[in-house]
Amino acid sequence: MSLPDLPFGRRIALARQRRGLSRRALGELVGRSAEWIRQVERGDRMVDRLSVLLRLATVLQVADVPAFVNGAVGRPVTLPRAPLDMTALRDAVFTLPATLLRRAGPPAAASGRTDPPLDPPAADSPADLPTDPPAGAPDRVDEEVTWLWAGWQSSAEPYTRTLGRLPAVLRAVSAATGEAAADAYRLACQLAGRAGDGTLALAAAQHAMAAARRGACACTAAAAIGAYADSLAHLGALSSAEAACGTALATADDCACAARPAVVGRLHLAAARVASAGHAADAARRWLSGAAAYAREGLPDDPRHPFGAQDVAVQAVRVALRLGHLPDALQLADRIDPESVPARARRSRGYLTLAGVHARARNAAATLLALGKAEQACAEELRVNRVARQAITDLLSRDDALVRVDAWALAARAGLA
Known part of the structure; x- marks a missing residue:
């Protein structure tokens, strides 16, 4: 009997054993008891909440999530997708750099495609970012890459802003230094990873490592390899x-x-x-x-x-949280002070971590408060970041009367309701 033919509970048990998790550990990771896990594995209990199924799929590192979910509920389920058009970035990452094309065969110009020159980047509000690239940058593309990284940390719309500019920069980096190219592809890796596109993130990390070999310093190469490690782990x-x-x-x-x-x-x-x-x-x-x-x-x-x-x-x-030590996570959460981080997108991601730990603790009010703070810092994170979308989905699944109205309003603003 193949794995997909096994009963759903038996598949849960096998996946749990493959990861070396006890029922108690798995239960803590998904916010359920060890007895609840035992009943699911024996087939005595159905898993009828999408948020719990998605958490099980994440913890058990399920490769085909839609098939996993559909196998549990017995009917087709459409998983929510982040409202982000990644087409241009995907095309830029999966297109060979011009330097490689010239080595492999005809010049890139023979294809009839020419990339537009890089225009001056549009400035965000002075309260968010410097309007000009830092002085002393070695070339224009390097300035662009630094400008993009600054916006990724501090912009009110880090995904929109980066996606609007990064593809053109990626097409231009083949003529730039290895430093600029590696950091540009590493940024593409981070963006794709946070948006939940693991395949694109891995491909971008591989490009970053290749670019770092073209004259970048050892730290740039190490950062690129670190991005590759993160993508593999995801x-x-x-x-x-x-x-x-x-x-x-x-x-x-x-x-x-x-x-x-x-x-x-x-x-x-x-x-x-x-x-x-x-x-x-x-x-x-x-x-x-x-x-x-x-x-x-x-x-x-x-x-x-x-x-x-x-x-x-x-x-x-x-x-x-990954280790299943929820009391430790709650205690450590007291050390997180997102307001001490001046960069608004990074500050928002700190609040999202707090939302995640309170969601795991089934504290709906604290989860909603942390999500609200994250939205104030950078509303786009709630619409795109996969961690934020999961926390909002978990909050809705609790259906807590104390926060019900505000939770659904937040979900609507995030595009999930």
Whole structure:
């Protein structure tokens, strides 16, 4: 009998055992009891809430989520998709750079396609971003990449703003330095990952690593490998992600640039994420401790490599949740202070982490408050970020009378109701 032919509860049991999770651990990760998991696996209880099915699929690293959901409910289910047109970015990432085309055959111009020149970027509000690229950038494309990274952290519309500009930059980076190209593709990887497109994120990370070999410093190469490790972890390839983290850290050892402490600190956070996904609690805590040590160095603000104590605090909560340690996650959440982060998009993502931990604790009022704060900081995160959409879906599934009206209003603004 093939796996799809097995009863739904039996498939849950096999997937749980493959991940090495006890029923209690799986129950904590999805907000249910060990007895509830036992009843589902025995076929004595149906899973009739979409939010719970999606959480089970995420924790158990299910490859085909629609088939998993449809197999549970016995009827077709259309999963909500982020309202984001990724076509231009996808085309830019999956098109070979002009330098590779010239090596492989006819010049790129032979195709009849010419990319438009880069126009001056439209400025956001002065309260959000500097209107001009930083002085002293080596070339125009490098200025563009720095401008895009700054907007990704601080803009009121980070996804719209980045998607409107990044594809043209990606088409231009083949003639730029390896530094600019690697960081541009790494930004594409982050955007695709947060929007839930793991395949596009992985492809962008691979381009970033290839570009870093064209004259970038070792820290830029290490950051690109770290993005690749993150993408592998999101897709469930944990052993490969762990190996990539080790390679990235070894690569960064060869660099003495100013960005190195932030790059290495972020790599420690990535390694903690991979360890927690594999339920290696001790290793995850060691990586977090190492990241905290780098955060205490008082690092300069670098839009391409943002890193600080709040990033460590946020990742500590996420690690505790992945390990199924909800009481620890709630205690660690007290260390998160999103208001101390001046960049509005990053501040919003901090509040989303708080929303996630309160949703897991089934505290509807606290979840709604955190989501509201996230919306105030950057409303676009609620419409696009997969973590935000999951938290809102969970909030609606609770149907708590205290927050029902406000929860549905928030869901409507996020495009989920």
